Amino acid sequence: MYAVTGATGHLGQLVVEALGKQKPASQIVALARDPAKASELNKSAGSVRAFDYDKPETLRSALEGITKLLLISSNAMGRRTAQHKAVIDAAKAAGVELIAYTGILHGEKSPINLGKEHHDTERHLKQSGLRYVFLRNGWYIENYVAFLKSALANGVFPASASNGRISAAGRADYAEAAALSLIQDDGSTERVYELAGDTPFTLSEFVAEASRQANKPIHYKNLPEADFAALLTKFGLRPHLAAELAQSSSATAQDALFDDSRALSKFIGHPTTPYNQVIASALRALT
Numbered sequence: 001m002y003a004v005t006g007a008t009g010h011l012g013q014l015v016v017e018a019l020g021k022q023k024p025a026s027q028i029v030a031l032a033r034d035p036a037k038a039s040e041l042n043k044s045a046g047s048v049r050a051f052d053y054d055k056p057e058t059l060r061s062a063l064e065g066i067t068k069l070l071l072i073s074s075n076a077m078g079r080r081t082a083q084h085k086a087v088i089d090a091a092k093a094a095g096v097e098l099i100a101y102t103g104i105l106h107g108e109k110s111p112i113n114l115g116k117e118h119h120d121t122e123r124h125l126k127q128s129g130l131r132y133v134f135l136r137n138g139w140y141i142e143n144y145v146a147f148l149k150s151a152l153a154n155g156v157f158p159a160s161a162s163n164g165r166i167s168a169a170g171r172a173d174y175a176e177a178a179a180l181s182l183i184q185d186d187g188s189t190e191r192v193y194e195l196a197g198d199t200p201f202t203l204s205e206f207v208a209e210a211s212r213q214a215n216k217p218i219h220y221k222n223l224p225e226a227d228f229a230a231l232l233t234k235f236g237l238r239p240h241l242a243a244e245l246a247q248s249s250s251a252t253a254q255d256a257l258f259d260d261s262r263a264l265s266k267f268i269g270h271p272t273t274p275y276n277q278v279i280a281s282a283l284r285a286l287t
């Protein structure tokens with residue numbers, strides 16, 4: 001029996017859908033803190049169970065009968081290590097055989113500060129004695145696409161990534177890999193995948209392509225990390241989150257998100273979706 005946490009999130013929905021293409025609904029459980037929302041969003045799942053990382057006492061019973069679990073990292077920055085630890089401990093107690101966890105590209109070698117909670121989770125998972133898969137995901141192309149609406153309005157796309165190369169991939173490709181990592185369980189004790197897109201781009205290239213497709217002028221503006229953090233705060237992000245995102249952008253300038261292993265496309269058996277296609281569908285959605 002397969003289960004996916006965060007099934008109502010962007011990635012979770014896609015993983016449940018990918019599992020549904022290969023497994024019957026009766027073998028798929030969507031785990032979500034809002035089961036009503038999950039029933040609405042996860043049509044490929046045969047059942048839905050309440051699963052809130054912040055309610056550790058409820059997690060073990062929710063995992064009864066689950067053999068393969070995808071733990072999608074939480075978005076509650078600063079509280080994630082404790083949340084993930086609660087899930088791993090409950091999974092062990094419930095007899096789960098395998099946990100796949102969505103971490104960060106290059107694991108403990110990543111200079112991105114957001115990686116710290118991922119390393120701590122990976123360490124705990126290793127120590128748990130459970131069999132595990134580390135899905136070390138690069139950035140989603142959708143992270144950049146999210147800025148296009150305001151970039152089109154203002155003509156400026158700000159960040160601190162300079163000319164760093166970014167091997168981002170679309171969420172759907174990472175989701176396919178996550179589903180496969182559970183389905184193609186060969187009994188290994190540990191598997192580690194460094195997952196990234198086939199075609200790296202700089203943000204100047206990304207912005208030029210968006211500008212070309214939208215037929216509107218946008219230019220990439222490189223900002224010092226502190227200025228970018230201040231701008232993100234002005235956009236409404238909490239200062240701590242803005243600082244973390246600005247730091248990840250400035251680490252990108254040093255190629256922190258570059259990877260040419262093509263492990264993702266090798267694993268899913270087809271090229272990753274190029275960024276121009278992700279831009280095209282985002283622009284269609286904006287009009």
Ligand SMILES: NC(=O)c1ccc[n+]([C@@H]2O[C@H](COP(=O)([O-])OP(=O)(O)OC[C@H]3O[C@@H](n4cnc5c(N)ncnc54)[C@H](OP(=O)(O)O)[C@@H]3O)[C@@H](O)[C@H]2O)c1
Nearest residue numbers: 006008009010011033051052053054073074075138139140
């Ligand atoms: N690689 C990247 O570029 C990148 C970018 C951003 C984030 N991430 C990481 O990847 C994860 C998945 O990405 P995403 O795009 O799917 O993010 P997302 O849409 O924000 O989904 C996060 C999911 O976590 C769930 N969640 C949050 N707190 C929870 C709790 N206490 N108990 C149970 N579930 C909880 C949310 O539930 P609700 O639906 O109820 O809110 C949601 O389903 C993120 O959470 C983050 O750790 C990666």
